Amino acid sequence: MLVYRVVKLKSRTRDLSGTGAFTTGGRWNSKGTYILYTSETSSLAYLETLIHFDDTIYPPHLFIMEIEVNDKAPVDTLPDKKYPKQWKRPGLLKNQQIGNLYMHNQQHLGLKVKSAINTLESNLLLNPLYPRFYDLVKVKKITEIQLDRRFF
Secondary structure, three states, rough: EEEEEEEOOHHHOOOOOHHHHHHHHHEEEOOOOEEEEEOOHHHHHHHHHHHHOOOOOOOOOOEEEEEEEOOOOOOEOOOOHOOOOOOOOOOOHHHHHHHHHHHHHOOEEEEEEOOOOOOOOOOEOOOOOOOOHHHHHHEEEEEEOOOOHHHO
């Protein structure tokens, strides 16, 4: 399966470590938990990145990473009934607890969750600490794009 990730710096285009999320935390993880956020489409990955930009400061270029995840890798999907109330709210501790548990258990390479921006599409949360992660997950292609200023 192919998933996508957008980064601001060319130097990060090969980084699958989840260190950024480890350092800052995110919707599905607290600080101190490694997680690699990816999306099922490149356009969703783009939107998921744009939503975090300050409208006065944005990079001139972005890089879309096309990442191949081995089809035999164990990936789970979060069932609708497991989403906490108000799961779209940023910083919700219950979301972070779900993601932390999945990453720490290391039973799955990834967890598929709905996007808070477009619930018809999904993000795949990858666990960089999963055994053989780097055998199962590979950057296949990198495309540099200019940020479309019409978003701002």
